[in-house]
Structures are given as C-alpha cells and as structure tokens.
Amino acid sequence: MSEHAIPTATSAGMPAAPLARWLGWIGQRSTLVAGLTITAVILFVGFIAPFLYPADPYAIHPAHALEGPSAAFPLGTDELGRDELALLLSGGFATLVVALPAAILAFVVGVAYGLAAGLAPAWLDRLMMRILDAVLALPSLIILIFFASLVTLDNTSLILLLGLISWPGLARLVRNEALAQRGRDFVLAAEQLGAGRMYIARVHLLRVMAPVLVVNGTFMVGDSVFALSSLSFLGLGVQPPQVSWGSLLESALDIIALDPWWLILPPGLLVFGSLLAASLTGQGLLQRWGGHR
C-alpha cells in the first residue's frame, strides 16, 4: 500500500433491506427461535388443543379398530378403535400437567440447596455435598422406578416424585458456581463494604449465575418430560385409564408386529419435540449469553 489507509466510517457498506435485516436477526438467533417455536407448538398441543378437539379419547369404535389416518380419524385408531388424535391430546395434557410443575419444584429445591451449600461454612458445605454425592450415585430413573413401585401413583405423588429426584444435579451445579463466584474480587469487595451473605446471594450471585440458571432450568423441563414418559412407558408413571405419551407408545409396541406406524410416530415425535424444544431453547440462550459472563 502506497498511502496509509484513512479510516472511513466502517460498518455496512450498504444498508440492508428490512426483510433481509429481519432474516439476519433471526439467523443469528436461529437456535433460540427454533426452540421457542417448538415450545409454543408443544404447549399448544398439550394445553390448548385438548379443549378444541371434540372427540372423546375413551370412546370405543370396534368397527374401525386399527385403521390408519383418515378423514374421520386424523391420526387413525388403536386396537380398541379409539381415536388416536384424541388419545394423543389427552395424553399430552396428562404428561405436561405433571412434568412442568415437577420441573419447577426441582428447580427451586436445587437452587436453594446449591446456594445454601455454596454460601455455608466449609464443614457444612462438605457435609451437604457428601449427601449429594450419595444421592447422585443413583441414576435418576433407577430411583424413580424404585419409588414408583412403592407409592400409589396419582398426579400429586408423581409431581413430588419427579420433582424431588432430579434436583441434585442442579444443586451441585449451583453450588459449584456459587463457590466459584464467591471468591471473585467483586464479591470480596462487597464483603469489605459490609455486605452480608443474603445480600451477596441476592445482588451478586444470582445475577451472575442467572444465565446458567435459566439455561439449566430449560434443560430440566425437557428432562422432566422424558422421565415421566419413560416411567409411563414402563407402566410406572401415569396410570390407566388415563393415557400419556409414554403409555401410548408402550401399547403400540405390544402390537408392533402389525406395523402400526401411526400409533408410534405421533407420541414419539411429541416427546422428541419436547426434548428438542428444551435443548434448542437452552442452547440458543447459551449462545446469546455465553459471552457476557
């Protein structure tokens, strides 16, 4: 270069057309947008659609047993001649109405335990973590199966069961984060200024951990749906006569030799969709917030 570059007003050479800019905005956040969209769809299917679709899930039509999708039965019928779409929507509601509160319960308990351990004196923290390690030693599904065999399974007990089993993972994460952040200079400075533990937790720790908490909370919702569906699949979750996505898949599996793809795909895809929604949303949020820690 013979002459040195005189810095001109940089950035975009040409202003982008509004649509292009909007698409670019979405493209940057594509993961998050996809996740939120699927979440909206699942929530619709679970909480709104059941009240819009008129068919009775328990009505039996023996004459139309095991038919594929048709005008009368959009998703076909099962071996008893019940409307698969109606079963799906009823099952969706039953699944979500347990999974979501369970996830919230697990989240709250996990954060509380984790923060308490992270802020506690060293000996108490070590004790709390030992207990946590022991609890975490058992895979959650195993504990779920064990306790599911013990109690009568209604919505309340399922919510409690699911909620009280999956919080240790979050608790450990929160505790580790709290410990890491607690030693940072700005927390030390606040302590020197006279801040107490509750102030530190509220003003500093939660704020700094907020992205981690939200992202993990999202994943927990997905895990909750998966756990409930797995339990139901094994017969230890939502009990008959109420159907759920897991139990629908299990019934379909019993007659799989008859190639009932319309009974397998919908419930499977919906559980898949729930997990995908959670993963994409969490991942999208992580991408947005990743740099601002």
Add this chain to the structure above:
Amino acid sequence: MSTVLDIRDLSVSLRRGRAGNVAILDDFNLTVKAGEMMALVGESGSGKTIAGLSIMRLLPKGAKLDGQILLGGRDLATLDEAAMRRVRGRDVGMVFQNPLAALNPSRTVASQIQESWMVHNGGSLRAARARALELLGEVGIPEPAKRLDDYPHQFSGGMRQRVMIAMSLACSPKLLIADEPTTGLDPLIARQIMALIARLRREHDMGVLFVTHDLSVVEEHADAIHVLYAGRSVEWGGAKGFFAHPRHPYSEALLGSVARVGQTRLQNIPGNLPEPESRPPGCRFAPRCGYAKPPCEAAYPPALSGEGTAAACLYPLPAGHRGQDTAMLQGKTKRNFAAQLEVQDLTVRYAGQSGWFGGAAKLPPSLSDVAFTLGRGECLGVVGESGSGKSTLGRAVLQMIPYDGHVLLDGEDFAGKRGAPRRLQRRRIQVVFQDPRESMNPRLSIGDVIAEPLRLKGGIGRAEERRQVATLLGRVGLNPEMAVRMPGAVSGGQAQRIAIARALAAEPELIVLDEPTSSLDVSTQAMLLNLLKDLAVEAGLSYILISHDFAVVSYMADRIAVLNAGRIVEMNDTEKLIQAPQHSYTAALIGAAPQLHRTTR
C-alpha cells in the same frame, strides 16, 4: 554486521466481524542485524504483537498482509504454507509470554524440545535427545539430565521460560522473536532471562527481535530501539542515542512515565490510545501531544533523521531538551504520623488445602510474625516477589482470611468482634485489587458498582445517591455520564479508577492496594499513581501499597517493608532503604528495578 531481517512497507489488517478489515499496522519498516537485539516497543494496541506474528505468518484467518518480509534475502510474505512451515522453527524461532500455557502440559520437556529438532532434521530419537540435553544446559537449567523427563508444571516460572528458549534454539535459527517473554515474571527472574537472551544472541550471532511494552526491561541490553504507536513507527535507531535523548514526544513521555527507583514525579500522558477503527489522520499521537501544532494533524509526518535516531515528527525535540523533572531523588519531608493501624505477631497458615485428613500442617506458614505500625496519612509500601506473602498480608489486614495475631485499628482489635460491629470496622479499611475488571460485577452498571457502599450503608434516596456517584466519578477524573455504562465497555485504567471511586464511597481511613497497577500500561500506571497521591492528600487517606515493582512502591511510599518467604526482612523509611539497604535481598530487588539511568549511567 549482516542483516538478518529486513521488513519493508509492511501493512497488516485483521478481519473484525461485521466491520470488515481493520488496519492494525501501517508502513512498517524494520531491520535486525545478526548478533543485535532490536527492541520493538509499544503499548497494548500499538500493533507490536501483530508485527511479530506477521514475520512467522501466524496471523488469524482473514488477515491481509502487504509488503515484504525479507529473511536472509528470501521474502517470507510470498511463501506458501508448506514452505513457511519449513522456515518456522528452523530459520526463525519464537518465544512467547506465559510459558506455562505455551507448553503442552501432557508432554515432557524433552519430547517438546526433541520435536523442534526432529520436525526439521528427522533422524534418530537419540540424537534429538542429546541435542535437548545440550540445549537445557545451555540455557542454564541445573542438572539438565535429571530434568529432561519432567513435565512443564514441575518447573518454576523462570525455568519454564528457559525451557521455551531452549526449544526455540534447537535448530540454531538466525532470528529469534521474543514476544514479551518476561511479562509476568518476578523482577529478579526477569533480569536473569534478559541476561540469558542477551548472552545467547552474542554467542550464536543471532538477531533478536524483542517485543515488549516495558522500556525499562530492554534498557540494559538493547542495541537498537523501534517505538510503535497506534500502528505506526514513531521513532527508531540506536539504543544509546535513544535513551540519552529521545526525539519524539511520545518516546519522551513513555520514558518519563516509567517509575524509577527514587523518582518523585511521574509523567502523565493524558487521553487514551485510539482504537484501530478511529485513528486520526496525520500524526496519531497529536491529540495527546503536548507539543502539537496544526500541521501535525494534516498528514503523517515523514521521518526526520537526526543525531542517533530517526523520528516521525514535524517538531522533534531538540538535543539538550529538558522535559519533565524526572531525576532528583529528593528527600521526602518527614511527617509525623499518629498511629492508626497496628499489626502484631501476624501469622497466617493456609488451612484451605487440608481436606479430610489435614496435610496443611506440613506446608510452611504464608506469613510469620509480621508486625508494624501504620500512621494516619502514611503510605506503607510492601514489596516482595510472588510467594513472599505480600498479598496474604493485605488480605489479613482486610480481615478476608483467618490469621493468628492481632490487627488493631485506632486501638480496637478486630478479634472478638462479630456481626454488625465487625462489619462497620471492616468498612473503614477498603481495597483495590489487581485486576480492574474482575473487581466489578459484569452485570451491574458502573453507577450501581460505585453506589454499592452507599446502599449498604443505607439512608439516602435515589436522587441523592446519583448525585454522590457523580461527585465520586469526578473526584477520580471520570465523566459522570460513565455511570450508565457497563464494566465491559471501559478500559483497564478507567476500571481501576472506578474501583477507587467505590472504595472512596465507603469513606475509609485506610486503603489496601494489591498490585493496583500491575495489569496496566506504563502510561496508565503513571496516571493512576498520581491520582492516588492526590487523593491521599485530599482525603487524608493512609495506604498499604503492595507490589512486586520496587520503583512503583518507592514512588508512592513513605516507608517500605520488604517481604521474603512470609517474613519482613527489612523495613525503613523509603530514602534510607534505597540509599542504604541493610539486607542483601533488598539490595537485589532494588538492583532489578528500573533505575534513574540518565544521571547515573
């Protein structure tokens, strides 16, 4: 002397996200001769690191390079990647900052040095190992045969850097690029590394391009100097001429802002280094230059050669120009200080690593039997190398760690206090940390950060709080509008000033400063130290200033305590300590710090 490296009209631009390419380095020309140490000096953002990386063609993706880089006659800029790989390590060696990260933690030292050899020479493992042994000996590693199969983390910082140097010499390159090799090392160790590099360049008749931000590091050994500012060369030439009489105003300011032992005034460069996107046309230093005139801003000044050095300045400083008063070890007026802080029998044992079965008993205590008294309005400097316990001392006084012994503030012991009275007493001692950005919660605004002490005390409304925050920002020389910004958007120097403002908001009597300027550029450092001095007088503050930089401490402190291995080895009034150190360790530290060379050389 033959020329090893000849860079001609080098311009480098990097891709910066949406903004496209941004010019980092413009019209760069530099030569290095065999057996010569060329110091490439510039602050962060000057482009010096990019210059070094360009020679090795290790630039990030999307970088554009124009110009010629002639090594022994061959233009490196035109080589393809395969040919360049043959050059790297064989014809040009490179040593980086932070040797712990720059070495693979999972491979032995021997295997990494052997790799340097075998990549270019093939051959047997035994020959490579013999060469590695030879190199380790040459760089001064004691008992090299025993250390061949050690891993990087088993070496101390200084030793690790020697290993890196050994690795770079494996194929006897004609040129060695050293990118800030001594940054982060203790002053005594840094001097040893400098001496090593200087010796090697003579013994191997090797050209050394020493890239650094710290002029004082190269004063003793550099043969030639090249100063960069905001991507362009401002002055270059022989080192002797440069240090005797710098001709570019920036060079003068840079030299003047380096703290030297016994100095009483530091030169301050107002303003900030321009970002690459917004560099002014014309002379890039003009906006901050005390001697600038209108023609300076029109076009970039051509180089004007004079006695000793060439400077890109329309009005280079004449010979014999006396700049700011930088020499003169003046006697600091002895003030009488009423006792404020008393430390007795302070001992700290780190209990942290004990685990269930305790094992920490085997580790030596971090601090042993430290005792001193601090007067009201006095500044006590605490110097020592890493591991000396100086940070531990600060934290103990701040009550951040448990300790044995007594710390009394105005006669009241901290021990035995709990809850609210303890917190109130702690508030009277405030802290400024080393890392300016870490000391602020990244998710709070600057205003929130400074207001925190006010909120914790309570009792004032929002409007009054805002007013006080604005006042505090003004006291540290910042624009009150800064209150709405986020910590990520301010520079290191600004962030440190915010930390000071926050400390002041608590109306403390004493501030502990733990390496407050170590992460900052030399010119920013000067600004901050001057600010602290002014504030001390204005608010009647006492300081405990902790640093490994003896010169910084001697500039600020009334008394100095020298720490080694957890004990105070010497403590005295500043001038007495400097003029007549009693302990050999003190003398060594003083010797390793930048001296007032203009009058003593």
Add this chain to the structure above:
Amino acid sequence: MIRMVGTRLASSTLTIFILVTMVFFMVHLTPGGPAYSILGMKATAASVAELNQRLGLDQPIIEQYGIWWWHLLHGQLGYSYLLSRPVGELLWQYEINTLVFYTVSIVVSTLLSILIGLVQGVYFGRWPAKLIGGLQLAFYALPAFFVAAMLVLWFSVQLKILPASGITNLRLADPGVGSYAAHLVLPVTTITLLTVASLSRYFGEAVHEELGKDYVRTARAKGVGFPAILFGHVLRNALRPLVTILGLSFPYIFTGGVIVESVFNYPGLGWLMWRSALSQDYPILIAIVLLIGILTVVGNLLADLVNGLLDPRASYE
C-alpha cells in the same frame, strides 16, 4: 499419587456408606414395612407378625441396621419370594447379559465419538461441524423408547432383517455366535445412537478448546504440521475430559438400558428391575439399587484414577 488414590478411595467408601444407609432407610419407607411388601398388601396381621419375627423385623432399628450390613458383607442379598430364588443368584445371572450388552455398546460409542468429535473440533465454525452439531442436538433429544421402537419398526417389522427379541430362546438352542450377534445389533445400535450424541459433543468441544490454546501456537511456531499437532498434542489433552465423562456416564447407560432392555425383552439387569418394580418384588429392587449405586461410585473412582494417570499434573495435587 498414592496420597490421591488413598483420599479418593476413602471418600468413595464414605459415599458408599451413606448410600447403603440411605437405601436401608428407603426400604423401611415401604408402606407397612418390608413385610407387607413381601407378602402383599392383603396379608393378615398374623402372617405379617410371623414374618416380622422370622425376618427379625420386629427388632430395634439399630439392630436391623447392623444385621443389614452383616448380610451385605457376606454377600447375602436376600431372597425373592415371588421368584423363589436367592437374589444374589438372580443378579449374577442377569448381570452377565447386561455386561455383554453394555461393553459392546460403550466400545462402539467411544470409538465413534472420538472420530466424530475430531471432525467436529477441527472443522469448528464450518459446515461439517455445524451439521454434526445439529445432528447431535437432534439425537440427544430422541427418547430411548422412541428410537428403539422405530428401529424395531423399520428393521424387524418392515424390512424383516433383524430380530426384535427372543434372545432367551436363543441361549437354550445355542445356534452360534452369528445369531446371537444379530440379536444384539438393534439394542446396541439404540444405545450407541443415544450415547454418541452427547459423548461426541463433549469430545468435539474439548478438541476445539485445545486447538485454541497457547501450546498449539507454540507448536505451529516450531514448524510442526497439523496432523502432528492434532495427534501428538491435542489428542492427549482432549481425551482427559472424555475419560471423566465416560466414568460419569456409567450409571446413565443403565438408565437407557432399562428402557431398551424392556423393548427388546433382553434379560438383563434393567429388565429385571423393571419387572420387579411392576410386581413389587422388593428384595430384588433393593439389591439392584444398591448394586447400581455402588457401581456408579466405583465408576467415578475409576474415572478419577485413570484421569490421574493420564494427567501429569494430578499427581501433585
């Protein structure tokens, strides 16, 4: 190094101790006490009392706790009244099957994950990595029962090339390795698909992170070529987190295992646990829970130890 091993062993033992205690108390949480669970909820008071006395359930809880440990350490894990066999024998028999199944799955998963992760890490930011990333996300979200069901649907029912179940019958007839292997294909594929999704992602991220580190820049400055950098420098550092993850995912393979085993009627530990839960056969359930818990702790311990061997720095902690 020895110190580290000792410390980890000690803390693992403590964890197992707490675990066993927890399970003990879990047992006594069963409504009505263990006796009811064994006899069924319709048992008369007399038969319950008699069983309580016979099993020593009417003694103070501290004594029962002690007897519990005594039995455990002697390998006596109880007796399943419903299946009329000692629990220990049952566990052993079913465990073998699970072991075969999981070992194959883990080996295949690990090898695949390393390959995929390498590609993902090296091509980070470019389309191959993005494609892999998308697939990983999708497969991670697939529920185990759905994958298993779909595989059965396609390969057993529609294409008829692989068997869906019946491996127990096979053992009796003993037709040879080939057919046995064919029965394993679908279950192993299911587990592999699910495990590879997350394992390869961890590894891919680790590879990418290592590639950005300073020592890679140093190696380039020495003139080392890219393959040598990848396999000589990056790999050994990136494998470390993988080992930890493998150790941690020990128990989670059991989780997917329960479902997969139930779909394919594979007579492994997971299948046994499922049937025992449905029939409320507590002695077996308790024993399996304990076994899995202990295996998890052991898995973590092994992972830490291997990590310690691989990482030269760990010996100095």
